[in-house]
Amino acid sequence: MDTQQISAPARASSGVVHDNSRHTSRFTVVGNHLTQHRELSLTAIGLAAHIQSLPAGVRIGIKDLACRFPESEARIAAALRELEAHGYLRRTRTRLANGRIVTRTVSCNQPSDQRRTDASPGRDCPQRTVRPPVPVRPCSEPEADDAHPARSRTHAKPAPRREPAPLLVPKPAFPAASLLRTATDLLAGLHHQDPRLLLSAQDVDALAPGVAAWLEREAGPDAVQHALTSELPPEGMRRPAGLLAHRLTARLPPPPPFRPPADVPPRPLPLQNCEGCDRAFRAAEPGECSDCRTDNSHPTARQL
Numbered sequence: 001m002d003t004q005q006i007s008a009p010a011r012a013s014s015g016v017v018h019d020n021s022r023h024t025s026r027f028t029v030v031g032n033h034l035t036q037h038r039e040l041s042l043t044a045i046g047l048a049a050h051i052q053s054l055p056a057g058v059r060i061g062i063k064d065l066a067c068r069f070p071e072s073e074a075r076i077a078a079a080l081r082e083l084e085a086h087g088y089l090r091r092t093r094t095r096l097a098n099g100r101i102v103t104r105t106v107s108c109n110q111p112s113d114q115r116r117t118d119a120s121p122g123r124d125c126p127q128r129t130v131r132p133p134v135p136v137r138p139c140s141e142p143e144a145d146d147a148h149p150a151r152s153r154t155h156a157k158p159a160p161r162r163e164p165a166p167l168l169v170p171k172p173a174f175p176a177a178s179l180l181r182t183a184t185d186l187l188a189g190l191h192h193q194d195p196r197l198l199l200s201a202q203d204v205d206a207l208a209p210g211v212a213a214w215l216e217r218e219a220g221p222d223a224v225q226h227a228l229t230s231e232l233p234p235e236g237m238r239r240p241a242g243l244l245a246h247r248l249t250a251r252l253p254p255p256p257p258f259r260p261p262a263d264v265p266p267r268p269l270p271l272q273n274c275e276g277c278d279r280a281f282r283a284a285e286p287g288e289c290s291d292c293r294t295d296n297s298h299p300t301a302r303q304l
Contacts, residue, residue: 028049030049030052031109034048034109035049037086040082041079043075043076043078044083047083048083048088048089060105061200062076062077062080062200063164073238073239074238086111088108088109090105090106091103092104099181099184100184100205101201165242167203169206170210171213172215172216174216176212179212180209180212182215183207184204184208186224186225187203190228193229197229206241206245207244210248213252214227217254217255217256218253227251270282272285272287274287276288276292277292
């Protein structure tokens with residue numbers, strides 16, 4: 001009787017198995033140094049891959065990304081700071097010819113490549129041509145969403161985000177250009193006191209008249225900065241610009257007391273017609289001129 005040969009079954013693999021298809025259009029090359037980064041969070045890695053897939057000129061501000069993804073503004077801001085710290089993003093603030101401050105963001109797909117930054121945006125990284133989508137045949141039929149309720153919730157369309165309320169701040173009585181310029185510089189530098197106060201160019205333009213109203217009421221730049229940055233909430237602020245607008249309105253100082261200028265000459269007395277000789281003379285009230293008053297004081301001389 002022959003001995004039965006028994007072979008052990010192959011050990012099932014517990015790791016990932018790739019089912020790849022070659023892309024011919026609408027794809028982005030992302031390096032493994034980013035997707036397998038040891039220090040970046042998963043949110044930062046996914047956000048960097050999304051930014052690298054965008055064409056040049058697309059707005060990637062915190063509010064723009066928060067409208068696109070379900071993550072909060074605080075989480076997106078933290079991910080952007082991670083990418084900036086590791087060289088995948090460079091953000092600089094530039095003042096335009098009209099005095100407005102804008103933020104220029106450069107995305108780099110290879111942070112170790114120290115290339116020269118040109119004046120035009122998007123020259124640091126290669127340009128990509130966006131082509132219309134091409135239908136791709138799936139490798140297998142999709143399963144019903146009813147069998148996977150968790151997947152159905154994940155792919156559900158997020159609820160539309162409400163537009164933030166406009167920022168209401170006091171206005172200066174005389175909006176001089178120098179006051180608005182000082183107010184803009186003060187607001188642009190608040191993030192040096194607290195990184196959470198990194199404002200967008202739109203928020204700076206909306207809050208600048210409120211700071212100018214404080215400066216107009218003889219509040220110095222240091223006093224305004226202390227009023228805006230002192231005793232901030234320890235937890236994350238959902239909308240820093242709204243908090244600053246509330247403080248500019250609620251803590252507005254009173255106007256300074258009126259002080260007439262010292263170098264203004266006294267106003268001259270009005271002209272009056274003399275009741276005796278009908279000549280013009282200056283006096284507070286109608287009457288006679290000095291010559292007529294002198295003649296009346298000496299009636300004997302007048303009779304002569």
